[in-house]
Every structure is written in C-alpha cells, then in structure tokens.
Amino acid sequence: MPASSPDAAVQCTVLPASARDPQGWLVRETEIRRSRFLTYLGRVEDEPRAREMIAALRRRHHDARHVCSAFILGPARDRMRSNDDGEPAGTAGAPMLEALALRETAPGRTDLTDVCAVVVRWFGGVKLGAGGLVRAYSESVSAALDTTPLVTRSRQAILAVDAPHAQAGRWENELRAAGVAVLDACYGAAGVRLRVAVPDSDAQRAAFAARLADITAGAGRAEPIGTEWIDHD
Structure with a gap:
C-alpha cells in the first residue's frame, strides 16, 4: 500500500x-x-x-x-x-x-x-x-x-497585523510585493487589520515576522488567529 x-x-x-x-x-x-x-x-x-x-x-x-x-x-x-x-x-x-x-x-x-x-x-x-x-x-x-482535475492545497497559518490608517496601504502593498498572501483588510475606527496567510511552519512564520519587522520598522506585530487549507492556483 x-x-x-x-x-x-x-x-x-x-x-x-x-x-x-x-x-x-x-x-x-x-x-x-x-x-x-x-x-x-x-x-x-x-x-x-x-x-x-x-x-x-x-x-x-x-x-x-x-x-x-x-x-x-x-x-x-x-x-x-x-x-x-x-x-x-x-x-x-x-x-x-x-x-x-x-x-x-x-x-x-x-x-x-x-x-x-x-x-x-x-x-x-x-x-x-x-x-x-x-x-x-x-x-x-x-x-x-x-x-x-485535482488541486493541491496547503495548510496556512492565518495571522492578523494591526496597522495605523496612515500606514496600512503601504504595509499591504509591500507585503504583497514580498509575496505574502494578504487575504483581506478590515478598516475600523482604531486602524486597519490585515489578515495574511503564510505556510504553517515555524520557519515560515519566523521568516514572515522578520519581513514584517523590516517593512514596518519594527512597529508591526503578527497575531496568530488560526489555520486554513488554501487551494493553490
């Protein structure tokens, strides 16, 4: 077997x-x-x-x-x-x-x-x-x-990044440019919550944290909010 x-x-x-x-x-x-x-x-x-x-x-x-x-x-x-x-x-x-x-x-x-x-x-x-x-x-x-036809999917860690209104657009654009999957952006009175997906492994989460720190000059923090299976194109 x-x-x-x-x-x-x-x-x-x-x-x-x-x-x-x-x-x-x-x-x-x-x-x-x-x-x-x-x-x-x-x-x-x-x-x-x-x-x-x-x-x-x-x-x-x-x-x-x-x-x-x-x-x-x-x-x-x-x-x-x-x-x-x-x-x-x-x-x-x-x-x-x-x-x-x-x-x-x-x-x-x-x-x-x-x-x-x-x-x-x-x-x-x-x-x-x-x-x-x-x-x-x-x-x-x-x-x-x-x-x-079959489709491959992978388990992704879903993370939330809270951004100030003034920086949210730039953070989102730079994350996307770096190849990060930004699932959505939720605008609220206090700021914007970006929801992103990264491969569900310690190494990939650490790499994302480093990339986020570089993009946001250390101001951005990623909060884990769950996992999802996401189809690959």
Whole structure:
C-alpha cells in the first residue's frame, strides 16, 4: 500500500468544477456486461455535504437499481464511509472507498481527501458475481479519477497585523510585493487589520515576522488567529 501523509501540510482534493454537471460534479459513464454504471465525483467539505450529494443523486436517478457511495473527509483523512446500497456486502462501497484512499496524487503519496464518489448502477440482466462487482465499482471510480482535475492545497497559518490608517496601504502593498498572501483588510475606527496567510511552519512564520519587522520598522506585530487549507492556483 502506498505511504499516506495525513499529517503533512500539503494535500490534494478534487477541483470543484465541471462542464458536464450543473452541480459541479464530474461524471463518467461505462457499460459492463449490459449493466450501466454512472460515476460521479464531487468535492465535499463535510459529512452533511457528502450525504446531500448522495441524496440528490438518489433523487435524480430514482429509477436505478443501486446508488452506491464512498467518501473521505478531513485533513487527516480520518472520516471514511461507504455504502453498498443493496449490492452484496463488500462488493461496492468498500472497493469504491479503497479506490479513493489508495489513489496516488504523486509517486508514493496518497492524500486525496474531501471527496465523495457515487456510482449509480442500472442492472442489465447479466449477473456479474462478487468478483465482477468489486472490479466494476473499483474500476469505475479509478477511471473517473483518471480524468478528474485535482488541486493541491496547503495548510496556512492565518495571522492578523494591526496597522495605523496612515500606514496600512503601504504595509499591504509591500507585503504583497514580498509575496505574502494578504487575504483581506478590515478598516475600523482604531486602524486597519490585515489578515495574511503564510505556510504553517515555524520557519515560515519566523521568516514572515522578520519581513514584517523590516517593512514596518519594527512597529508591526503578527497575531496568530488560526489555520486554513488554501487551494493553490
């Protein structure tokens, strides 16, 4: 099994875009021994969103025999669920989940997360057997992933920098010029709060503190206010 890096500061997820589906899900269809398999992949932020996607597809394809699903959630990939939806136990949801969990986004790296896979099946009259079902559901998800755009995201430390009104514009411009991601600027009566993102490591936070001190002549201070996963372009 490829090594996973759930605690790393970089991971991949599905790009939330598609020209084929109005919900932004990516779709791939295949036929195996007269059974029709329609696979959907979607980016989901939490379990309620994943279950909403599954429920929506169940309503959309109410005439299908099975609507099987699997999803992985969280930076640590610690929430994994699957459902066979009437197929023999272990022949649909589990192989779908394995296809997601073992997907390599780079050599030796399996870090795909915040993704839901739904495979809709219309029975064509020919039984596939347990082994055939496992292969069909696993390969349906793997083949869909082959054509799915992924995006890399990284864990960023979010810092607040309070600036005087007279200096806020210059500080923001110089931070941006130095390659710092300035997320927003909130203007208040006492001053301006700049919210910035830097890679979440001690070295990067120290480098930012030094850069900020240089730009502000020692007047600026960075207050940590949390972390966020931010997509890379």
